[in-house]
Amino acid sequence: MLCQDYAKKPYFPHLSDTTEILSWINRKHRxxxxxxSxxxxxxxxxxxxxxxxxxRERLLKNGYESTYTQRTGGKPDGCATFWKSEKFETRQITKNSELETHEKCDLNGNVVTSSNSISKFLTNNVANLTLLKHRSSEKLVCVVNLHLFWDPSFPEVKLCQIFYTMKQTKDYLTSLSLEDIQIFFCGDYNSMPDSEVYEFLTKDSISLVECENDDGEKTFKHQITNPFGTATSLYKAVCGDEPTFTNYTKNFKGCxxxxMACNYPTSGEEKGILVSRALQILTEEQASEFEALPSIKNASDHISHAFDFDIMKL
Structure with missing residues (x-):
């Protein structure tokens, strides 16, 4: 969405008139x-x-209930999930996860020990889990809304964060002993389709190369397994490939x-998601009309995903 505290001229040098495009009084309406829409x-x-x-109040007036998880460490932003109350009811209290301690993020338990190595995992990122029941079908939908660490220099941090998020989600759903759950992991992964994060999501396992921490000590070398087997990108399922970009700024353009959709097989039956349509992503010509995003037409530097789908049994 682009947090208002980050909507500043130094981050978006392509903008000449920042008042009209970045000011809160204009952005909130757009x-x-x-x-x-x-x-x-x-x-x-x-x-x-x-x-x-x-x-919360603006969307409540339009029929949405919601939940919110603010980032830790005094950060001003967080993840918010909204749902139409006429379509869904909450099945369980929302579970929030702070993706910030090395015990939670390190893939190999107590291997990371130096203070320098631990500090890079303290990113104040969060995930928000909401368990909903579809009123007409009574099917359960688990929505995990997440925002992984931004820095491209630390892919191992993002990999640890998504592993922890998926593992905690699986453990949580297992503890509830519920059946027929459809699971969505939605958000800003800050990871390209050729990244280890994407590979981990879409394959049943990933082999990690040997790494060193900041002190030159070996950290881990093993294979990690996706707790849900595999996940399916809804956009790729409809369009055949990921979009060229979902973030389009002067200094970076990429997806x-x-x-991501996962099935949770608790009843012994195969389950799936039928995606019928995906929102057409902006073309590069449209995104570059004002050089980059945000612009007078787009209030965020990221482009929205939207899908029509049916929850079904195969």
Missing amino acids: LLDEFL YHADIICLQEVDRYGDHW LDYV
């Missing part, structure tokens, strides 16, 4: 208009600030955002 039953937003004094 953002709300975009969110409502999709007529979505579930909305997942990242980099959300002003949730309590703006977004970082995904909606």
Whole structure:
């Protein structure tokens, strides 16, 4: 969404008139208009600030209940999940995860020991898990809304974060002994389709190369397994490939955002998701009309994903 605290001229040097494009009084209306234009039953937003004094009430007036997890460490933003109350009811209290301690993030338990190595995992990122019941079908939908670490220099941190998020989700759902759950991992992964994070999501396992920590000590070398087997990118399922970009700025253009779907086989039956349509992503010509994003037409530097789908049994 682009947190208002980060909507500043130094981050977006292509903008000449930052007042009209980046000011809160203008952006809040354009953002709300975009969110409502999709007529979505579930909305997942990242980099959300002003949730309590703006977004919660604005979307509640339009029929959405919601939950919010703010980042730790005094960060101003977080992840917010909204759902149409006429379509869904909450099945369970929302579970929030802080992806910030090495015990949670390190793939090999107590291997990371130096203070320098531990500190790089303290990124103040969060994930938000909401368990919903579809009113008409009574099917359960688990929505995990996440925002992984941004820095491209630390792919191992992002890999640890998604591993921890998926493992905690699997453990949580197992503890509830529920059946027929459809699971979505939605958000800003800050990871390209050729990254280890994407490979881990879409394959049943990934082999890690040997790494060294900041002190030159060996850290880990093993294979990690996706707790859900595999995940399917909804955009790729419809369009055949990921979009060229979902983030389009002056200094970076690439695909970082995904909606991944997992099946959770507790009843012994095969389950799946039928995706019928995907929102058409902006073309490069459209995105570059004003050189980069955000622009007078797009209030965020990221481009929205939206899908029509049916939950089904295969």
